[in-house]
Amino acid sequence: MYGEAFVDAGELKLDAHVDEIRFLTPDVARVEGRSRLSSPAADAADYARYSGLLVQKDGAWRLAELREYPAFVEDVSPHERLKDLEWMVGDWVNEGERDKVTAEIKWAENHSYLIRTYSAEIDGRKESSGTMFIGWDPQSGQIKSWLFDSQGGRGEGVWTRTAENQWVVKSHGVLRNGLPTSSTQIHTILNKDSVKTDSIDRILGGQVADDILDIVMVHKAPAPGGGATKPK
Template sequence: MKFGKVTGFGLSLIALLISAQSVAMAQAPTADAAIKDRVAGFVKAYNGRNAANLSDFFTDDANLIDVDGGVIRGKAGIGAQFATGFAASSNYTLESSVESIRYITPDVAQIEGASTLTAPNEATIVNRFVTLFAKKDNVWKIAEIRDLPAPAEDIHPGTRLKELEWMIGDWVDQKGDLKIHSSVKWGEKQAYLTRVTTVAAGEETSFSSLMVLCWDSQSGQIKSWLFDSEGGRGEATWTRASQDQWVLRAAGSLRNGLPNSATQIVTVVGKDAIKTSSIDRIIGGEVAPDTDEIMMVRKAPAVGGAVVPVAPFVKPAVPAPVGVKVPAAPTVKPQP
C-alpha cells in the first residue's frame, strides 16, 4: 500500500475519532446526569440487598473484577455472587462518589471514583473503582467494574479505627472499696482514641494510666501506647481474633527498666459489659501468674450530661453469648 493511501486512511480515522469525541462532549452534561443517576440507583439496590435489581444494572457480558484480580463474568454470574453475599449476615452500607467521567465514544463512558462500606463496630472498607458504562437501548449499563485498593493517604485514620468505636464511653468495675474506671474518647479530628484509667481504693487514686490508640501506617496495624503513673510504659498490637474478641500482644518496661510482656484478651459480653484478662505474662525474664479476669460495665449518660453507672453486671448461670469488645486492662502491670 502506498504511503499516500496509508496517510489518507490515518487522517480519515483521526477525523472520525474527533467527530465522535465532539458528539460525546456535546452530549456530556445530559449523559453525566444519567450516569450519576445509574450509580445512585446501583447504590440503592445494593443497600436494599436486592441481587435481582443489581444484576439488571449490568450488560449480559459484563465483568466484575475485585481488588485481588478475581473476575466474575456475565450478568448471571454477577447476580449469583451478589445473592450469595447478601445471604450472609452483614449490615454494611455502601456509599459511592463519582469523581470523573470520560467518554470514549458517545455510547461508552469510563467513570472513576471511590466506594466506602461501613457498618457499626466493623472495619470500614475503602476502595477506588474504574467502571465502564455502555449505552444499550438508550439505557446506560455497566460493562465492567474494576475495584482497586485505595491509597493509604486516601483513608482517614479515624476510618481505620471505626471497628473500635464501641470502646467510646465510660466503663467501671467495682469490688468493695476498689474501683477501676476507664474513659475512652476520640482524639483531635478523630485521628486516634485515648483511654484514661484510674484505680482507686476508697477515695484515693492509687494508680492511673493513659493509652493512645491509633492506626500505625508503617506496620499496617492498630497499635496502642500506654504510660502509667508509676513510670512504666507499654506498647501493644491489636488483632481482631473473632467477631467479638481482640488479642493484644503487649510489651513494655517498668520504671526500673525491667522488661515485661503479656497477651491480653479483650471480649465483649452483652451490650454494656466487657471482660479483659492478661495471660502469658513475663516480668524481668520470670513467668508471672495470669491476672484475674476483669469485668467492666458501661456507665450510661444521665439527663443533663452527667454520668451514672448501669446496674452491676451479674454473671448468668448459662454463659452469655460473646458480644462486643472492651477497653483492655492496663498494659502488663505486675501483681503486688
C-alpha cells in the same frame, strides 16, 4: 466471579463511595471511586480504588468493565481505619468490694486517635493511672496502642480482630526500673454496654505473673443532670 467470592466468604461487607462520574458519550460513563471490604474476623479492612465503565442500553445503565487498584495511603483517613473500635468510646467502670477501675475513652482531635485514660483505686486510694493512645500505624499497617502510666512505665500493643465481638492485643513494655513486661489481652464484647477482658501470658518485671481473668467493664451511668440538653 464476585458473587461466588461473597458466597464463599460468608459475612464479607463491601462499602463503595463514588468520587467522580465522567460522561465519555451520552451513553457511556466512567465512574471512579473507593471501596472498603471488611469481615468480622479480619484485623483490619481492605481498601481499594476502582474504575468502572457504564454503558446505557435499552434505557438502563449496565456495568461493562470494572477494575480495582490498591488504595493510596492518603485515601484512607485514620478515623476510617479505627471505625471498628468506635464501640470503645465512653465512660467505663469495674467496681469490686475494695477495688475500682474507671476509664474514659474519647476521640482525639480530627478523630485521628482514640485516647483512653484510666485510674485504679483500692480502698478509695488511687494506686495507678495512665493514658493510652490507640491509632493506625502506617509503617507497619496495623492498629497499635501506646501506653504511658503514672509510675513512669510504658508499653506498646498490636490490636487484631479475631471475631465479630473479640479483639486480641499483644503487648510489651518496660516498668520504670527498666524491667520488661508483656501480656496478651482478650477483649470480648458481651453487649453494647459491657466488655470482658482476660489478661494472659503475663510477664511482670521479667517474672511470670498470674493470669487476670473475667474483668468486666460496663458503661458508667451519667451523673444526675449530666445528660444532653434537649433542643428547644
